[in-house]
Amino acid sequence: MPAFSLGPERTAWCAELRALAADRLRPLAGKGEPGRVNRPLVAELGRLGLLARLFTSGALDLCLMRESLARVCTEAETALALQGLGAHPVHAHGTPAQRQRWLPAVGEGRAVAAFALSEPGAGSDAAALTLTATPDGSGGWRLTGEKTWISNAPEADFTTVFARTTPGAGARGVTAFLVPAGRPGLTGTPLDMLSPHPIGTLRFDAVPVTPDDVLGEVDAGFRVAMGTLNLFRPSVGAFAVGMAQAALDATVEWTARRDAFGGKLKDLQGVAHQVAEMALRTEAARLMVYAAATAYDSGAPDVPGRAAMAKLLATETAQYVVDTAVQLHGARALQRGHLLEHLYREVRAPRIYEGASEVQRGIVAKELYRSREEGGA
Structure with missing residues (x-):
């Protein structure tokens, strides 16, 4: 399509x-x-x-x-x-x-990067992070604390790390640092996840960073994080759309050739309607993702709301489509190594990372009310 x-x-x-x-x-x-x-x-x-x-x-x-x-x-x-x-x-x-x-x-694929925002007590509420950057008396800082659910950790060659430089300042007291692997005091542990991606925990024990390691400006790191997420959230939606399309393609192929009840599975009205619903939702999610991306590229003012909508709709859609595909394939889809078994494990995490679905709904509502207030000003 x-x-x-x-x-x-x-x-x-x-x-x-x-x-x-x-x-x-x-x-x-x-x-x-x-x-x-x-x-x-x-x-x-x-x-x-x-x-x-x-x-x-x-x-x-x-x-x-x-x-x-x-x-x-x-x-x-x-x-x-x-x-x-x-x-x-x-x-x-x-x-x-x-x-x-x-x-x-x-x-060139010679260096592996990581993005370290989430913490044990600061996932969806990213502004609540507690990894502390303490001045070292010579113009630099020492990073102390923990990050978790960090993709590519602990194997990345460098990590973009967000740390609190001004206590009690909320989002306005966070700084982004570029931290190469091998810094003294930096250790990590891999985590065993439902879908076996490289992901782990990073621990900072007075890890030294200098002014040359700052990304952007001191205390302006939250803008760095949100700017990155505004770009990548629609593309998380694109990832979800790709998985949904793969599941839909497999389901169309399977139901067209599967014999059932004296005919093909596709000839059952209930099945045909489910496949149609899968296609409808996938295409709607795709168009919303493309619209959000186009808005970003054009510099539109409503990017945060559009990005949140795109990620929310696409990831929830992919969950529905993959689950329905598994149901229509039956037990074979749960066999280790089957495409849908793989997608079933892959599709769950995008509804959580880079802002859970609940966070996206909050962003959408906030942007709606902000637009209303600005329009009435």
């Missing part, structure tokens, strides 16, 4: 991405160790030029990359997205020296 906003060139590019994912990326994904960074896969993304595009593409092209890869190889999609999430603050707010040091290495 062609989307309204895609011309022939972008449509062909998406098809090319899917072919590359099948031919070059999926074989490498299958060789990765569960729960570990798949560096050969990251390197191949670099060789294909996809990682470099993270720094030259707009939000719509980022969404198209994530959706196209997700339809074929979720591991490749995730590896690409995590590189972008961890490195985008450097691209957007880094000094010339920081950019020169890290962006070529990320773009």
Whole structure:
């Protein structure tokens, strides 16, 4: 189903991405160790030029990359997205020296990036973070505390870390730091998750950082974090749309050839209506994702609300579509190694990370009331 906003060139590019994912990326994904960074896969993304595009593409092209890869190889999609999430603050707010040091290495797949915002007591309420940056008396700071649910931790080569530099200032007292691996006092532990992605906890025991490690301005790190999330939230929706489309494609194929009750499964009205509902919701989510990305690229003022809507609708839709696909496939979809068994595990986390669905609803409502107040001023 062609989307309204895609011309022939972008449509062909998406098809090319899917072919590359099948031919070059999926074989490498299958060789990765569960729960570990798949560096050969990251390197191949670099060789294909996809990682470099993270720094030259707009939000719509980022969404198209994530959706196209997700339809074929979720591991490749995730590896690409995590590189972008961890490195985008450097691209957007880094000094010339920081950019020169890290962006070529990320773009070529030689360096792995991470984005460390969440903490044991500050997940959805990101402004409540307590990782403390204490002045060291010589112009730098010492980071003390813990981050958790951090993708690519503890294996990343550098991490964008958000720490509290001004106590009691809420969101206005947070600073973003670029922290290379190997700093004294920095340790980490991997976590064993439902879907075996590289994710872990980072512990900071008076980790030294300098003014040269600051991303953006001191006490302005929350803007760095939210600016990154406003870009990546619609693309999380694109990831979800890609998974939904993969599940829909598999279901159309299966119900068309599965014999049941004297005919094909697709001939049962109840089944046909479920498939139609899957298609309807997937296309609606896709269009909302594209609209949010286009709004970001055009500099529209309502990006936070649109980004939240896109992530919310797409991730909830993907959960419904994949679950329905499992139901229509029956027990075979629960067998280890089946596409839908894989998607069933993959589809759950996007409703939580980068702002849970409940947080997105709060953002949407806040933006509606803000717009009303500004319109009445």
